[in-house]
Amino acid sequence: MTCGKENSEGRIVVTMTYNETKILRWTSPEPRSNNMIWSGDLEIDDITPTLANHLSLSEPTLATSLVAGSILQITPSGMYFNDTVRKQVSAQERIVQASVVGKDIILVVYNDSGVWTLWSITVDVTHPSEGSQGDDISFSFKGQIDLPREPSAIRLIHFQYSSFHLL
Amino acid sequence: MVAFVAYHYPRKLVIHHLTDTMDPITQFHLDPETPNDTPEDPRASEIHSIDVIYGQGHTYVLLGMRHGSMISCKLDRMDNSISFVEPQTTKFGQSQVEFITATHDEVQRNLGPMERNSVFVRCEYLWQITLKDGVLKINEVLFDDIRMVFRIGCEF
Numbered sequence: 512m513t514c515g516k517e518n519s520e521g522r523i524v525v526t527m528t529y530n531e532t533k534i535l536r537w538t539s540p541e542p543r544s545n546n547m548i549w550s551g552d553l554e555i556d557d558i559t560p561t562l563a564n565h566l567s568l569s570e571p572t573l574a575t576s577l578v579a580g581s582i583l584q585i586t587p588s589g590m591y592f593n594d595t596v597r598k599q600v601s602a603q604e605r606i607v608q609a610s611v612v613g614k615d616i617i618l619v620v621y622n623d624s625g626v627w628t629l630w631s632i633t634v635d636v637t638h639p640s641e642g643s644q645g646d647d648i649s650f651s652f653k654g655q656i657d658l659p660r661e662p663s664a665i666r667l668i669h670f671q672y673s674s675f676h677l678l
Numbered sequence: 679m680v681a682f683v684a685y686h687y688p689r690k691l692v693i694h695h696l697t698d699t700m701d702p703i704t705q706f707h708l709d710p711e712t713p714n715d716t717p718e719d720p721r722a723s724e725i726h727s728i729d730v731i732y733g734q735g736h737t738y739v740l741l742g743m744r745h746g747s748m749i750s751c752k753l754d755r756m757d758n759s760i761s762f763v764e765p766q767t768t769k770f771g772q773s774q775v776e777f778i779t780a781t782h783d784e785v786q787r788n789l790g791p792m793e794r795n796s797v798f799v800r801c802e803y804l805w806q807i808t809l810k811d812g813v814l815k816i817n818e819v820l821f822d823d824i825r826m827v828f829r830i831g832c833e834f
Contacts, residue, residue, distance in 0.1 A: 512781070551825045576781040610681070611781050617681045617696070629683065631696045656700040664684040664742075666728035667696075 512577045517542035522582060523555070526571040533559045534566065534582065565593045574609035574616070579636045579648060585609040585616065590632070590650060598632075598650045610667040617667045619658070627658040629665070684725035684741070691725065691741065693760070706739075706751065706762035723747065729777040733793030736812040742775030746801055750814055768816060770801035 512522045519542055523535040537553045559568060562582070570586040577583070584591045587606050589599030600606060600620060607627075608619040614634040621627055631653040638647075679696040680703070689708035694700050708725075727742035739762065741749040751765040778798040795809040804819040 546826060549825050574781070612679075613781070615679060615696075619683075629681065629694065629700060631679075631681070631700060653696065654698045654700045656694065658683065660685060660687070662683045663686050663724045664682075664726055664728050666682040666730075668680050668682065668730050 512575070512582070517544050519543050522577065524572050524575040524582065524584065530571045532566065532568045532570065532572045532584070532586070533557060534562050534568075535559075566591050573606060574611045576611040576613065578614055578634050581648075583611065583616075583634060585611065585618070590616070592634075592648055596648045596650075608662060608665050610665050612667050612669050615667060615669070617665060619662055619665055621661070627661055628655050629658055630655045682728045682730075682739070684728060686724040689725060691728070691739070691762075704760045704762075708741075708749065708765075726774045727777045729779060729797050731794055731797055731807060731809045731814070733795035733809050734812060736809060738809065738814060740777065740797065740799075740807065742777055742799065742801075744774050746771040746773055746775060748775050748799065748801075770799065770805060771803070773802055776800045 512524075519539045521537050523537060525533045525535060527533060534557075535555050536558045537555045539549070539553055541549060541552070543549050562568070566582065566584045567586045567588060570588060572584055572586055574585045575582060578592070581593055585606060589597060589606070591597045603623040604620050606618050607621050610617050614636065616630075616632040616634070618630040618632065619627060620630055633651050633653055635649045635651050636647070681694040681696055681700075683692045683694060684690070685692070690705050691708070692705040693703045695703050723743040723745040725741050726744045729740045729742070731738050731740060737753040738750050739753060741751075743749065747767050747769045749765055749767050751762040754761050754763045776799070778800055797807050798819070799805040799807060806817050806819050808815050808817075
């Protein structure tokens with residue numbers, strides 16, 4: 512995930528083999544503007560402890576994205592944004608697969624009753640009025656459909672219908 | 679927006695249109711000769727990852743398989759129905775085929791028709807798949823002293 516001026520800084524979200532999550536920050540001493548030659552040198556720091564209050568680090572990360580400058584993290588227990596914006600599934604449910612593009616999310620949720628469901632969710636970001644601080648961020652539920660069985664893979668794709676030759 | 683959902687037993691790919699109902703639009707059976715109620719050959723490799731590449735009026739679905747191969751098939755439109763045609767298999771290695779995809783918003787706003795004509799694949803080595811003149815080209819990414827920065831898009 513890239514951010515910062517001249518594409519010179521970003522985040523790497525890593526699920527470890529023991530199912531914990533680590534967050535790394537990479538920085539490039541040189542600018543990384545598009546089509547420019549770059550040495551490939553990166554500096555990488557582990558910033559996991561500084562994000563312990565914002566993200567769920569004791570679980571694997573199923574999918575992640577940068578939204579409004581913050582890391583959106585999806586784990587089996589829910590979706591995490593920061594210490595105040597999060598949406599957790601019930602104790603009878605767990606997220607088993609996720610795909611994210613920008614602010615749009617699809618999830619496969621397994622319920623203890625044996626039902627697999629595909630959820631569609633969007634992150635809503637509204638810019639605050641003058642005088643208040645930070646963006647107002649929330650999750651909005653778009654729809655769901657029960658699946659016949661457990662999927663082996665899922666993928667969310669953005670298409671502009673006007674330019675998509677098929678739909 | 680659409681969601682691609684892959685299954686095994688038997689292997690198939692279903693495309694859902696992400697409206698309120700999220701109804702399936704179409705589906706593609708990888709083993710059309712296998713009836714739905716027959717368990718698949720357990721040795722068959724399941725779909726592990728999915729990506730799409732499109733541009734210049736052509737769209738291909740790329741299916742990364744568990745055991746080192748990729749199935750590409752062209753999406754074709756006939757009237758209001760969509761079909762998967764010309765499936766082809768490419769063997770990269772033995773390990774699972776993983777597409778390396780950006781998660782930021784790739785929708786171009788007010789920039790005309792959008793194209794997504796290159797994706798990267800990891801399977802033992804790094805590969806790049808490009809769509810040129812309606813044909814997929816696959817090349818291993820070789821590292822040397824010169825690195826160019828390519829950005830698909832970014833929200834910042």
